[in-house]
Amino acid sequence: MPLAEARAVCLDVRAVPADPGADALLLEGIADWCERYTPLVALDPPSGLLLDVSGCAHFFGGEEALRADVVAALSARGFGVRAAVADTPGVARALARFTAGDRTEEDEAAVLGGLPIDALDPSEDVRIGLLRAGLTSVGAVARRGRGELAARFGAALVDALDRTLGRTDAPISPRRPAPSRLVERRFAEPVLALDAALAALRALADALGRRLEAAGEGLKAAEATFFRTDGRVARIAVAFGRATRDPDLVLRLLREKLDALADPLDPGFGFDLVRLSALAVETLAPEARSLDAAGDADQAVVALIDRLAARHGRRRILRYAPHDAHRPEAEARAAPAQAASATSWPQPFESEPPRRPLRMFAAPEAIDVIAEVPDGPPVRFVWRRVTHAVARAEGPERIALEWWRQDAAALTRDYFRVEDAEGARFWLYRDGLYVREVERPRWFLHGLFA
Amino acid sequence: MSAAAETLAALRTAVARIEGHVEDGLGETARIAFGVPDIDAALGGGLRRGALHAVSGASAAGSAAATGFAVALAARAALKGRAVLWIRQDMAGRENGEPWPVGLAELGLDPARLVMVRAADEGAVLKASEAALACRGLSVALIEPFGRLAAFDRVAVRRLSLAAGQSGVTGLIVRAGAPSLAVPVGFSAAETRWRVKPVASGAGEDWGRPRFAAELVRNRRGDLGRWTLGWSGDERSFSLLDRGRFLAAPEDERAADSRDRAAQPFDRPDQAAGGGRRLPLRRAG
Incomplete structure (x- = not known):
């Protein structure tokens, strides 16, 4: 009905723009609230909720009392509510939408039979088809043969009919898993x-x-x-x-x-x-x-990790595990300490200077380098606007990246361990081989040695 | 064991703890010895366990040297089978690089025992440190905040050292970068404070072993000094490469110290002994 027509019927009708997003949020909020009755609540947009109250009803004094409680509580908060309790979600849904919902002495089958065909959620074509065939109630549809209906209106209608009449019991899909x-x-x-x-x-x-x-x-x-x-x-x-x-x-x-x-x-x-x-x-x-x-010490540490994870987030409390990889930055993997247990690490080579840096940059930092020969180690480099004169250098340690990985930009890296005049030690690499891979390779600083 | 004997044992442990002699079943000692007689003499046997020690880098490029020195101390302090917690602020990881477990293993700190806490900001570092230093299950907590360290004021650091004293966890506050910023006032509440610079490798093929010029710029109960140290990750031992002369505290340290003098530390476990050698308690019976 257009707004003008509605205004003609009722003068002081209040018009509010539709806001489906806000409606959906409100429905979520009501669903949250409904979890006080049962942990199994499913949304039935745009305006329905399905509650699986199996085994919960007796806490509220029976199914009828529970239904009355829901209706009373939601009405008190200003919502218009209709609710019904039935053996299957399909039946309850149909009863709630098209009847007052309270159980009467009447036979359930008779009530269901009397429902309009809208209870079957037919598509527009099917609805017109059903009306043309003179089928105006669920009961009338149900009296036709199943094969006949499926042939004429499609299997979806037969399924809907089975659901509405309670012949099939489709479980609801709750919003969150039920706690044990x-x-x-x-x-x-x-x-x-x-x-x-x-x-x-x-x-x-x-x-x-x-x-x-x-x-x-x-x-x-x-x-x-x-x-x-x-x-x-x-x-x-x-x-x-x-x-x-x-x-x-x-x-x-x-x-x-x-x-x-x-x-x-x-x-x-x-x-x-x-x-x-x-x-x-x-x-x-x-x-x-x-x-x-x-x-005792072990227990205390586990408790500490739990505490820190609760406060700072579990992804911020980490343990490292070794990982067999070519890329130096993949040689260790961090995992949340709550999930990971301590893994043993291989013993490093004895009596050798460290091969891997103590601190490594997550994103290698670009540096300007002067090298004597294109393939050789740098003579001087500028990192964070400070020039470092290289006193000692060792390398290259050539690390070819995993070419079989799609995501890798797959340039070969030549790593150099260098020491500057002041004794600070760095881990640098040249990204790519001269001419063969790139015209002018760039240099990066990847880590710092003690 | 009778109730009286139990009480006596408990009292004895309490007294030993107050005096700084913590003896547990794990063979932990009250001091973390450097294994270098000079330094151990200045420190009265080594770094005190259950206390807070601060390590700062003396130059921006040498942030790894300060980290390496702290890791070396942690490796020496780590007790058998106990976990080591490293709390680092996100900015410190971004600026100075993330601590890399493969490198840690090569310095002698077993990454299997390491639990890393990535704290978002300074406040989070402080919170996590408080929790960590109160946890008896740890042996060492490395604390790495970044920036001016306004949250690490004297009260906060003293609270941390009290917690460390009660639990026996050794706290190492590492401030690897930012040498240009003033020394945080809270650092004067630490037991010792070190300033670490990288040192060029000596002549020879096998260069690149960790080396530090470590300067003890504050020591609550003993001498100061400057030493050039080498570190072997395999043996977890320091070696003295060059003995420096004893130093008076540098200017900025004096300023920090005099400010601190107004509020003298109130936890002075071994002052009662008068600075002399403390005798271990005689065993009864």
């Missing part, structure tokens, strides 16, 4: 102090720890979820280098992460629900505490 375990606490009154919420989390961590202990498992990753009364949901995830069940450790990392937040967690009008979910678990045998100091 979760514990939560609801507050009768919203909690305004963050510390009180954290104290509740400590108790939850304790409870979760005991349940994990019974199963012989430990936490590898956990997430704390704070539900605010006004519907805002905040999530804080932490990861552990070694599986743990220690509630104090969980809480320490959560605090560390909260401290490091760019905008601190704002309790607003208070939290009414906090939840702790185990995102990843690992088998953790109950073990005796080691009595030797080395085991």
